[in-house]
Amino acid sequence: MLELTGITKRFGAREAVCAVSLSACAGEFVVLLGPSGCGKTTLMRIIAGLETPDEGTIRLCEQDITRRDPRERDIAMVFQSYALYPHMTIDQNIGYPLRVRKRPAAEIEAAVKNVAARLGLSGLLANLPRQLSGGERQRVALARAIIRRPKAFLMDEPLSNLDARLRVEMRAELKHLQHELKIVTIYVTHDQAEAMTLAHRIAVMRDGKIQQYDTPANVYHRPVNTFVAQFVGSPSMNLIPHGSVILGVRPEDVQLSASAQTDASPGRIYVTEEMGNETIVVVRDGSSQITARCPAGARFEFDSPVWYRFKPGKVHRFDSSGTRIQE
Ligand SMILES: Nc1ncnc2c1ncn2[C@@H]1O[C@H](COP(=O)(O)OP(=O)(O)O)[C@@H](O)[C@H]1O
Ligand SMILES: [Mg+2]
Secondary structure (H helix, E strand, C coil): CEEEEEEEEEECCEEEEEEEEEEECCCCEEEEECCCCCCHHHHHHHHHCCCCCCEEEEEECCEECCCCCHHHCCEEEEECCCCCCCCCCHHHHHHHHHHHCCCCHHHHHHHHHHHHHHCCCHHHCCCCHHHCCHHHHHHHHHHHHHCCCCCEEEEECCCCCCCHHHHHHHHHHHHHHHHHHCCEEEEEECCHHHHHHHCCEEEEEECCEEEEEECHHHHHHCCCEHHHHHHCCCCCCEEEEECCEEEEECHHHEEEECCCCCCCEEEEEEEEEECCCEEEEEEEECCEEEEEEEECCCCCCCCCEEEEEECCCCCEEECCCCEECCC
């Protein structure tokens, strides 16, 4: 459906995107995940046609669109800043993409009513953007993007301006909406929880390169390297250097005991964090630190002795360069 092949983009001597190949199937929700500066926005701008790649091709529905004008790509975008027209009502903002395409007034009115109802905006159509909350404005931006049923959606950190609670709420709405519309979506975020919850597949990026492109479950359970292992999951995977091998253990796979166990290593409680539904416990063993996820109510005193062990079959192994050692 959407296929990127060997996309490279340089700004002067800097390679912002390096030989990225990525394909998305019809109706698929693909998330680009990576730290700030890794090239996510540049890649999105290339797909949208706002930047030209130095190398590589983009195909959408079997057609090469690499050099095509942005307006001829049939791709809709939603960005972090909602970019609504401040002097237009919500009604006019949502209908705008159809008005510039000179659709009949009756068709526009019906389409606006339809998407507004779908996004819970029906009561706000006569308002101006400044009369709306951040969450409502972001919904208007979404409504404007979906009104003309594009071939693909691009969303670049669309929820990052919202407060934490609203972000989680909108995340669920977005996921449901994408499921209903079944339009291929490329979604950018630096938030691993957003990536895990929304994506059919996640492309984890670092320094302009894709590290791993796989399902959320595989990215989580079979990370290809220590970067992916530590970027996905919260708290992060423990990495323990062990001779020439680095052991990786997720906090939920660390078991603690207050009494000595034959197959467990001794350590001391550094700190405990009660989260309500669980308790995060940090253990110090010499110079290394191990984070464990424990049931709610687990009680450990500062500096008290503790024994930790890793659940069998749950230890990841990486070589000294950080690459996963296939078992
Ligand atoms: N127009 C530009 N000119 C020069 N450098 C740029 C430009 N756009 C992006 N970059 C650089 O390319 C790299 C990737 O940026 P960007 O795609 O915005 O990353 P992200 O969206 O992942 O934070 C950064 O080092 C950034 O400074
Ligand atoms: Mg960006």
